[in-house]
Amino acid sequence: MTDFFDDVPEPVRFAGGEGSGGLAYRVYDPDRLVAGKRMEDQLRLAVCYWHSFNWGGSDVFGAGTFDRPWLDAGRDPMEAALEKQDAAFEFFAKLGTPFFCFHDLDMAPPGATLRKSKANLDRLVDRAAQKMDETGVRLLWGTANLFAHPRYAAGAATNPDPEVFVHAAAQVRDALEATYRLGGANYVLWGGREGYETLLNTRLRQEADQLARFLELVAGHKRSIGFAGTLLLEPKPQEPTKHQYDYDCAAVLGFLERYGLADEFKVNIEGNHATLAGHSFHHEVAYAVDHGIFGSIDANRGDPQNGWDTDQFPNSVEELSLVLFEILRGGGFTDGGFNFDTKLRRQSMDRADLFHAHVGAVDTLAQALLVAEALIADGTLSGARDARYAAWDGPLGQRIRQPDTDLAGLADLAARTDLEPTPVSGRQELLENEVNRVTWSMT
Amino acid sequence: MTDFFDDVPEPVRFAGGEGSGGLAYRVYDPDRLVAGKRMEDQLRLAVCYWHSFNWGGSDVFGAGTFDRPWLDAGRDPMEAALEKQDAAFEFFAKLGTPFFCFHDLDMAPPGATLRKSKANLDRLVDRAAQKMDETGVRLLWGTANLFAHPRYAAGAATNPDPEVFVHAAAQVRDALEATYRLGGANYVLWGGREGYETLLNTRLRQEADQLARFLELVAGHKRSIGFAGTLLLEPKPQEPTKHQYDYDCAAVLGFLERYGLADEFKVNIEGNHATLAGHSFHHEVAYAVDHGIFGSIDANRGDPQNGWDTDQFPNSVEELSLVLFEILRGGGFTDGGFNFDTKLRRQSMDRADLFHAHVGAVDTLAQALLVAEALIADGTLSGARDARYAAWDGPLGQRIRQPDTDLAGLADLAARTDLEPTPVSGRQELLENEVNRVTWSMT
């Protein structure tokens, strides 16, 4: 078998900042110790199967532009899937990142029936297991595509037709077991169609109940098969639906707690989904870390001027160093990692572009990790934050928290003492300068 | 005492569609029965004190333009407050809407100390009570302004300084008791500064804990004084803060449930806040109704092209008829109502503009109410919705919900039967046509 990516004959290596124009990591040095772990173990980088191997560069307004021969019309689906898998594992191995992620239907073609689909999946999964052994590449997470087929147009778990719910159950069962079999560290559910197009035909509450029931069943199956990985929900506010129920981390957390599922699921946060929901990427990660539901990251970015999911490769150290700062503050990843849920721009049609895009994104995360480590070591941010809230550890803060304190008692205290608190500077600009100081000092 | 609004010598009356150019209601007929109640009792309309009487038309880029002599520089604060109160009650009475709403500091000037502020508030509240007796105007809700003073720049309940928390407690105690004294149907908390400007100096989770503690104390005080009205939180995603914790109904509901407060608080939904959060007004109301936290409405609208809270008077029957459809479906208001949390455009500088704006908004809500009643009577929407979900009441739907059902069982069923659900049209355009049919048939 000849290589598909023969323009990149050798694995990509760390060459440091001095690296010449060739394909090499300038910053990502897997074995470098950062915040107490190897860089590779801190970042836990994964390449995704779908955008990188099962998407040809099409968009709503145009056909595919990429050179992905297995996507050509008229190909035998199983042959094409094998060829795709070869190219994917060649890429994973040459890129040198430790993980990949997959959707069931992107790895294996659907069959005419669920049983045939499962047979296809089994075959490809067996082969993937073998390739994983050969290459050392591991599985960060698997998932089931419950959004592309017309049967899911009105939702999978939230469909008005319970047959669709059952069909989705079958698909998730198989994808979850495939993930288990491949040693996946997590299993993800993204509810791309779990939302609505119009409220005129929608029962919001019933659909929430359906979704909760579905997740409950999934969690039960996970336990029954002994899968020890983490189950993850992936918030997104909209697109393709007008409104998706897993709008943002706050909506997901509230939902999980409402239905008693908060111990079973964490979140997989995507940068572009955060910004579509009106939040910074930083916010969503900080919210998840602070509320104990942080799981994993889909590392991409949106375009601040475009209102859809552009899924671009991350390239902003300024954005990601704050994301990594929160992750490190929260103790780093456990099962999760950074998955490149990223699409090449449609004009990036050379095979090598897939390498360039990933290498740049990997280096960006590596650089951001170094900045985050330095921010923590520097201590300015945490020191300022501690000082700002210090009085809550004092007597007044304690009194407020005492169970027998009531509003009238506090109000009387305030009135009796003519209380007039002194406003204190929030020092935002100074703290922003400190972040820049540390960022610019990294070389 | 001469009238302030002497251009409008008589109360505004219902004149019907034939009404000539003068100030009159074309649609709002308080005694007309709609969906089983008097129109007045369905809509429960309220005028707000702050934008209509304590704001002179200034914006970030310019000075006030309105003719509100009590806001002139150099006035004695208490005299000005009395004059303002006279004008406000003159307006309430002439407009003929049954309710008003107030912020403590917009009704009464702050004093040099909390005790003096309370004395001022007591005096104005006593006088308001007398005017309410005279005019029959009632109080929909009161609230405390915990956002304008510099001491609240970093939040009230969520301030890093517990003294600010205590100061806020005193202010809310007094405003809540004033609301109780005036027979208010609700008490509202809008957390305008309960959010952050930068995550660099913020502890998200601690601030959530503080906010929950504050609300717990408020609910306790409500019970201890015997106030039987409803406590309401008002979601808003941002502005003035970069991020407000009460982002939207989903965030508020999750928060309330997390801290065991869901029985104590409902939501006051504002149209313009909904759209700033990336939701339709319709969505936020439907969500609240379906999740049992619907309380009251701040009736205004934003400008779809502007990214800040324009607080315009509502004028879209198309938007509001769907809002009222959900409210009627949920059984209508209990304690809540429609409060005009609305600002005149800065160029609307004639005294009469305040009447024109309110009259148009009242008629818009009245027209929307008639459309909503007709939509319900027509039954097309509910019939379509019922039919769409009907199979969930059948055997498969029941099986899914049975406690002993598991994922494997459902998956096996699907595989064994080669299950392939048939997609069904969502009929969105047809349903939209039906809404238009009903809307256009109202005269």
Added chain:
Amino acid sequence: MTDFFDDVPEPVRFAGGEGSGGLAYRVYDPDRLVAGKRMEDQLRLAVCYWHSFNWGGSDVFGAGTFDRPWLDAGRDPMEAALEKQDAAFEFFAKLGTPFFCFHDLDMAPPGATLRKSKANLDRLVDRAAQKMDETGVRLLWGTANLFAHPRYAAGAATNPDPEVFVHAAAQVRDALEATYRLGGANYVLWGGREGYETLLNTRLRQEADQLARFLELVAGHKRSIGFAGTLLLEPKPQEPTKHQYDYDCAAVLGFLERYGLADEFKVNIEGNHATLAGHSFHHEVAYAVDHGIFGSIDANRGDPQNGWDTDQFPNSVEELSLVLFEILRGGGFTDGGFNFDTKLRRQSMDRADLFHAHVGAVDTLAQALLVAEALIADGTLSGARDARYAAWDGPLGQRIRQPDTDLAGLADLAARTDLEPTPVSGRQELLENEVNRVTWSMT
């Protein structure tokens, strides 16, 4: 040949507001006189070929859901095109709207070479001409698809490769001649890829020069073949590109004037493109009318909460009555009309949904037209506008416009007279009420 839309055996007729549940126009009555013309001649409605017949309901996240057999994989392209054309003309005729619009590649399949593509187009155009004769359906406009093929990924006229420019020239030549042959009233150019993905690889000014040169050549060809229709550019700010050069009407007008093309081109304004550019639909139409470049309309709407081109069927009389008010004020359409550049929702998978969607949209425009006519007849808006600017016809207004007036003279006048203008109410809320009064009076 059996009918494709056999669920709709008869043409859709006007049945008035009393029309029962069947497919019928409630408002659209082609022969009704509105503002001096037949309703049909005022609205000049057109169905588009591409979304309605050459799109199967796919989106970025899922496969097609509609029942469009000619789009099935493996079909012979020319046979499929013939079948599609039959269905399209059946639909046009049954719907009863007078016009259609087409893209070259949506009507005829591309061939292996430009010459073969032209042969295909010729054959389908001949057949279309025959069907137009038979049905009386006319062509509002034609266009060439210069955005779907990979060769156009980096633009057509603005491509860095001049060969692409030449290829586009060939395609437009053929599409323009086809439009001419079919008696098209206009020819449209939408520059879907005439923009950039990143400024890092883009020469803004050179690409503008290229685009101008292309348009100059098109205008020349139009004259040389004697095509008397109007050439139209279609503004859109972005999508698929990050930034499209024809951002909005102001950008297009400036561009046309800069390159001496303003006499050759007008604009085709799309509702959803207007709102994506941060403008109201009303704004873009008013701007074009006031600046003499108003040509035609793509009648659709976006979703105010979604940041991409949802291309929904128009259903808001409130939005469209103001659009039609401006069009009527400008004298109505000449060559232009309302083209339904609209997509069914992906769940609207019944064949009849295409009828329901169009019928509702047609009625919405008809209702909006009646409101617009009434607004003009009522005269309140124009009277208020005239009064507001009246002083510009007085001596001071005239003096300002005199060529020999200078700034110093005006400034001296102001200083000498201690000039202090009296602000006047803009009466926005009152005018909005007047619009509602007229809107609600239409039955």
Added chain:
Amino acid sequence: MTDFFDDVPEPVRFAGGEGSGGLAYRVYDPDRLVAGKRMEDQLRLAVCYWHSFNWGGSDVFGAGTFDRPWLDAGRDPMEAALEKQDAAFEFFAKLGTPFFCFHDLDMAPPGATLRKSKANLDRLVDRAAQKMDETGVRLLWGTANLFAHPRYAAGAATNPDPEVFVHAAAQVRDALEATYRLGGANYVLWGGREGYETLLNTRLRQEADQLARFLELVAGHKRSIGFAGTLLLEPKPQEPTKHQYDYDCAAVLGFLERYGLADEFKVNIEGNHATLAGHSFHHEVAYAVDHGIFGSIDANRGDPQNGWDTDQFPNSVEELSLVLFEILRGGGFTDGGFNFDTKLRRQSMDRADLFHAHVGAVDTLAQALLVAEALIADGTLSGARDARYAAWDGPLGQRIRQPDTDLAGLADLAARTDLEPTPVSGRQELLENEVNRVTWSMT
């Protein structure tokens, strides 16, 4: 006289990256040569009078929080203005940036008449001239505040009342002459109210004519007094108006060319205004440079999640290095510079915060300038761009541009040769990596 900023006793100096925690420039080294000029001469940094000295930290929801005693209620206006001026020049001198900018009414209080306002302005300007002599601080630009007073609520030049036009003329005359007297390098017009709140009462075209006439008069006066500086318009899409006529650079350029004013005016581009208009800051600068209207910059940033003008201090090297890359490519500033049209966050209430914010912003621009210089020196971007368009210099590109080329000739060529251009990678990700490579290499 004691210093106002006595916490900062000494001027801020360059201390390099090793600079300790004290106030010092880490990157901004005025005399360092960058791209052939002193850093100070490349950046031409200016502090603004209005936000930094005439704004107390108020927002729409709350009172001022800053310690600016001259803004206290009840102060004598002229005394307060003198005190403010002392503090401002103390700040300019201690910060060490070479320029400042002012609005007439922020420097001098308005009088009861235009003549008294002018007398106030004259007095403060005389004093400013003296302080400029003493400190060496220069004037980057002046402007007139034509938006804050109620008389301008409906616009200044575009007001429906010509008296307002004349009043504005007087104010601009005086501000322009004051700018001239102080040796200003530019004069700026920001049309904050030159737009509309509702189209219902607006004549778009007439208002454009009025604005053009006003600018024509201003340009005439500039020539007549011999002011050699540059006249600048400042685009902004909205806020405070619903729609501002100077929406973006494309709208401004089109307007200027339409009215024959393109030789008289350039643009002052603000970062936050660019993003509010749906463009990147990079885009607006590149557009202006490429179209010959680049003038000056208001250096600030918005918050990507907030839809209003947050006017934050710039802190993103990633954003600004591309802005500076375009400016350097265009030859650098001539009359223009970077003005900090920036507001402290409302919680930044210490006097020293004003220093911290400016110092961080200055260093950010300095760092971005170094990156931009390196990007140009590196040559990768320009090399890639040149190569991408190279074929336009070849025979086919030339043929396209020849006057006697027509569409038919090109189309025939394409058809005859079965032309099928080969798509070429746009290499976006690779180029983004190159930018990061250079950015990370700066220390």
